[in-house]
Amino acid sequence: MTYTGREVERLVAKGEAALERIARAVEKGVELNEKMLALATEEPMTIEPGPPVCPFCGMLNPTVHSQERAGSGPMAEMVLILICGNCDMSFVAVPDGWTNVASPIEAQAILEGRRSDIGSISDSNSA
Numbered sequence: 001m002t003y004t005g006r007e008v009e010r011l012v013a014k015g016e017a018a019l020e021r022i023a024r025a026v027e028k029g030v031e032l033n034e035k036m037l038a039l040a041t042e043e044p045m046t047i048e049p050g051p052p053v054c055p056f057c058g059m060l061n062p063t064v065h066s067q068e069r070a071g072s073g074p075m076a077e078m079v080l081i082l083i084c085g086n087c088d089m090s091f092v093a094v095p096d097g098w099t100n101v102a103s104p105i106e107a108q109a110i111l112e113g114r115r116s117d118i119g120s121i122s123d124s125n126s127a
């Protein structure tokens with residue numbers, strides 16, 4: 001196959017454009033790798049436990065949905081994948097401490113205490 005000078009010029013220009021795109025993609029990949037490396041070597045995040053607030057919309061005690069599937073693993077590593085009913089974003093709730101009781105009645109008593117605690121938080125926020 002033979003090419004005219006004009007066709008060769010066009011092919012070279014196409015090749016150069018493709019190489020530029022590849023170079024930009026590689027540069028972007030290097031930047032992302034550097035950012036990931038920086039994150040990995042940073043001090044571990046310390047987030048203090050607090051009231052039940054959606055990390056996206058900030059709503060206190062939103063109704064949440066769970067699509068948990070049955071699974072197993074160490075209790076200390078259990079997390080909840082929740083979807084905020086207010087903003088529809090999915091987030092991970094990491095239980096920080098446990099109050100373990102033997103019956104649903106005992107659990108109900110604890111939850112009633114929490115309800116009044118959250119009521120006092122939202123009262124003080126709206127005041």
Ligand SMILES: [Zn+2]
Pocket residue numbers: 054055056057058059062084085086087088089
């Ligand atoms: Zn939300």
